[in-house]
Amino acid sequence: MKSILAGKKILFGITGSIAVYKAAEWVRELTKAEVEVTVVMTEAAARFISSLTFAALSGRRVYTGMFEADAGEEMTHISLAGECDLCIIAPATAQSMAKFANGFADDLLSTLVLACKAKVLVFPAMNSNMYCHAATQANLTRLQEYGYGIIEPEQGKLACGDEGIGRLVAWETAREKILSALAPQDLADRTVLITAGPTWESFDPARHLSNRSSGKMGYGLARAAGRRGARVILVSGPSAIDPPPGVEIVNIINAREMHDAVMEHYKSADVVVMAAAVSDYRPAKTMQQKIKKGGKLLDLELVPNPDILKKLGQKKKKAKRPLLIGFAAESSHHIEEGRRKLKEKNLDLIVINDIIGKDTGFAADTNQISLIDRDYGLEKLPLLSKEVCADMILDKVVKLLQ
Ligand code: PMT
Numbered sequence: 064m065k066s067i068l069a070g071k072k073i074l075f076g077i078t079g080s081i082a083v084y085k086a087a088e089w090v091r092e093l094t095k096a097e098v099e100v101t102v103v104m105t106e107a108a109a110r111f112i113s114s115l116t117f118a119a120l121s122g123r124r125v126y127t128g129m130f131e132a133d134a135g136e137e138m139t140h141i142s143l144a145g146e147c148d149l150c151i152i153a154p155a156t157a158q159s160m161a162k163f164a165n166g167f168a169d170d171l172l173s174t175l176v177l178a179c180k181a182k183v184l185v186f187p188a189m190n191s192n193m194y195c196h197a198a199t200q201a202n203l204t205r206l207q208e209y210g211y212g213i214i215e216p217e218q219g220k221l222a223c224g225d226e227g228i229g230r231l232v233a234w235e236t237a238r239e240k241i242l243s244a245l246a247p248q249d250l251a252d253r254t255v256l257i258t259a260g261p262t263w264e265s266f267d268p269a270r271h272l273s274n275r276s277s278g279k280m281g282y283g284l285a286r287a288a289g290r291r292g293a294r295v296i297l298v299s300g301p302s303a304i305d306p307p308p309g310v311e312i313v314n315i316i317n318a319r320e321m322h323d324a325v326m327e328h329y330k331s332a333d334v335v336v337m338a339a340a341v342s343d344y345r346p347a348k349t350m351q352q353k354i355k356k357g358g359k360l361l362d363l364e365l366v367p368n369p370d371i372l373k374k375l376g377q378k379k380k381k382a383k384r385p386l387l388i389g390f391a392a393e394s395s396h397h398i399e400e401g402r403r404k405l406k407e408k409n410l411d412l413i414v415i416n417d418i419i420g421k422d423t424g425f426a427a428d429t430n431q432i433s434l435i436d437r438d439y440g441l442e443k444l445p446l447l448s449k450e451v452c453a454d455m456i457l458d459k460v461v462k463l464l465q
Contacts, residue, residue: 064444066451067245067290069097074147074179076172077117079107081222082154082188082231087112089153089234090120093241101143102126103172105159129171144178149244152176154188154231157199163211164202182244184212186237191227214240239308243290249461251292256332256385257285258325258339258371260300262318266346266363267354274340275425278302280390280416280449281338285310287453296332298324300339318342318368325371329385334460336388337372338414340425344368376409386463388456391415392424401435411437411463414456422446434459 073093077086093100102117102125114125126143144150152159152172159172163185168174176183185206193199194216203213214237217230259281263271278299285297286307295310298321306312313324318341329335344365354361372389379387387410391401394417401415415433418424423431423446430452433443436459444455 064447064451064455066096066448067242067454068093070099071148071245072099072101072146073241074143074150074175074181075100075102075121076150076152076155076159076176077102077104077108078152078154078156078159078172079105079111080154080156080188080231081111083108083111085188085231085234086153087116087120089237090117092234092238094121099123101147103143103175105170105172107156107158126171129174141178144175145180147179147181149241150176150179150181150183151186151237151241152183153186153237155185157187157189157193157196157202160185160187160199160202160206164205164209182210182212184214184240184244186214186231187216187229188231189216189229190221190223191225191229194229195227212240212244239286239290246287246290246292248292250288250457253293253333253464254296254331255285255288255293255334255336255460256296256298256325256328257281257288257336258298258300258321258341259285260302261340262300262321262342262368263316264318264342264345264368265316265349267350267352269353272342272344272346272365274342276300276302276340277426278304279426279428280430280452281336282307283449283453284336284338284456287450287457291457296328298328298339318345318371322369322371322374325375329375332385333464334386334388335375336456336460338390340392341371342368343370370408372410373408376407379409386411386460388412388414388460392418394419398433398435398441401433402439405435405437405439412456412459432456436463 100121104127118125162173163176168177218228219230221229260278261273261276263273265271282304285295289295289309297310298313315321345368347364347366389410391404393400397415401413405413413435416424417431422429429446430449431446432452435441
């Protein structure tokens with residue numbers, strides 16, 4: 064029950080750019096996430112920051128040369144290249160990319176990249192004129208043709224004082240690319256429709272009924288499914304979160320709009336995951352003008368919204384697809400309620416989450432979930448990050464799809 068990163072072996076190649084100091088932070092973050100990071104530095108990189116820094120951050124020996132005195136009998140470049148799950152080069156200079164693109168093997172890192180069978184991710188960082196030069200661009204194209212992942216640098220103020228493209232990407236971007244490179248591609252060729260966030264049910268131009276859903280759980284699922292190769296359609300209520308890259312987003316406001324969007328898209332989906340907190344009721348009337356404050360009691364008449372998931376469950380009685388995954392947000396009798404909803408809505412899996420605890424349910428970054436599948440098999444999970452919960456749910460989805 065750990066993140067995709069835990070236990071993975073990453074070979075981290077560092078070349079001579081001022082952005083080396085940022086790589087130190089990346090090594091720290093990866094090591095914190097229980098990745099076995101082996102750092103290989105070029106001679107130029109070691110002039111910017113001592114290898115000692117990376118040895119301390121990774122907790123492992125740092126390699127710098129082909130012919131280190133204590134290398135013994137072992138062929139370092141072959142053994143390091145063969146052992147890793149992923150190789151990343153960050154920061155990657157114009158010189159290092161020219162070497163990789165042309166198959167040079169004149170130092171430990173370039174030799175190692177040539178010998179590496181694992182996926183290679185290259186994170187360039189340099190002056191923007193150097194980056195935009197036709198020679199560098201031709202090298203990048205060639206590396207892409209070899210199957211390397213190239214992560215375009217960011218725009219901004221550069222260390223040399225210039226403004227333009229060439230800054231090493233932020234850690235959050237790098238992390239996402241690393242996760243995608245390591246994620247199993249077990250949802251490739253599948254379409255997953257996910258709902259997320261709250262719905263807003265207006266009763267006048269200024270006010271609505273809603274709930275505390277932030278969208279974190281649904282967006283986490285969308286991101287995780289995308290990493291695992293799925294085409295993702297995300298039907299989202301109002302949320303402050305940026306949609307994950309590559310996801311097809313359909314923004315809606317209220318339950319009836321969510322109903323219409325789901326009905327429009329579910330037929331192309333292999334899996335539907337309803338993580339949205341859909342308002343069960345809406346005001347019977349939406350006033351055109353703001354309701355004025357008065358001293359008297361104000362009655363608000365509510366009418367039921369369509370139960371989207373129940374409707375999909377009824378339609379599914381005749382068809383085997385899509386796989387239907389519901390959520391149950393519960394404050395008491397969690398398992399009984401989950402079982403009841405699984406049956407009533409004809410689901411393949413229900414994810415029950417507690418909404419009373421401090422670190423679980425609405426708006427939290429973590430969640431405590433239990434899964435019940437269509438055979439009533441129950442799996443109770445401990446408190447986990449929503450990112451890890453998403454992968455645990457998708458592991459189950461992959462099994463059910465089989
Ligand atoms: O967004 P976050 O802040 O990260 O919070 C996550 C969450 C707590 C919202 C999420 O994990 C969650 O539990 N979502 C479902 C909330 C909910 O509406 O639960 P429910 O037990 O009322 O509904 C059961 C299922 O039917 C849900 O899958 C729901 O999406 C669906 N439903 C409910 C009502 C309705 N009218 N139509 C529906 O399709």
